Amino acid sequence: MKRIHACCLLALAVALLAACAQEPPPQEGPPYRLLTDLHQTMEWVLEPAAEVIWDSAGFIITADGEEDLSPDSEAAWERVTWAAATLGESGNLLMLPGRAAGDDWVEYAQGLVSAAEGALQAARARDAQALFDAGGHIYQVCRACHNQYWPEARDD
Numbered sequence: 001m002k003r004i005h006a007c008c009l010l011a012l013a014v015a016l017l018a019a020c021a022q023e024p025p026p027q028e029g030p031p032y033r034l035l036t037d038l039h040q041t042m043e044w045v046l047e048p049a050a051e052v053i054w055d056s057a058g059f060i061i062t063a064d065g066e067e068d069l070s071p072d073s074e075a076a077w078e079r080v081t082w083a084a085a086t087l088g089e090s091g092n093l094l095m096l097p098g099r100a101a102g103d104d105w106v107e108y109a110q111g112l113v114s115a116a117e118g119a120l121q122a123a124r125a126r127d128a129q130a131l132f133d134a135g136g137h138i139y140q141v142c143r144a145c146h147n148q149y150w151p152e153a154r155d156d
């Protein structure tokens with residue numbers, strides 16, 4: 001009885017060792033893989049999403065008079081909803097490890113999440129004035145981070 005026990009233990013130990021040898025080294029965190037560098041994230045994710053929001057708020061003066069840019073259909077409000085969600089989540093992308101360029105970076109990224117949340121709520125409530133206000137907040141966050149971390153943008 002005692003001998004079978006030892007034998008079983010040995011078999012178990014061998015099996016465990018074999019399993020260990022085949023296991024890849026443990027991953028640290030989820031295996032995400034960044035597809036775009038910061039430049040491209042700005043140009044292809046943040047900017048297009050923000051443009052949808054800015055182009056859907058306020059008024060412009062045209063030859064024919066004042067034009068209200070507010071979404072005028074369910075489809076238009078839906079597009080703003082998607083853009084606000086994309087923009088908010090892109091704030092989270094800016095917080096991925098390795099992206100922060102300094103101490104205040106995460107604060108700006110959080111500011112972007114909050115400002116986009118405002119746009120998302122406005123879009124879901126179909127509230128044109130709140131969307132306009134959120135668009136302003138978003139613009140301020142973009143500018144604030146650029147002022148600090150993108151020196152070439154200071155003059156624009």
Ligand code: HEC
Pocket residue numbers: 038039040042043046047050087094101105106108109112138141142143145146149150
């Ligand atoms: C947390 C900081 C941060 C926030 C927030 C941020 N940006 Fe940027 N952005 C940068 C930095 C840094 C660069 C310069 C990147 C580079 O080109 O190396 C940049 C560059 C850009 C560029 C130029 C990309 C290019 O072609 O060189 C665009 C466009 C841009 N940002 C749009 C936006 C918009 C729109 C927002 C707000 C919705 C925003 N960014 C918010 C940090 C930020």
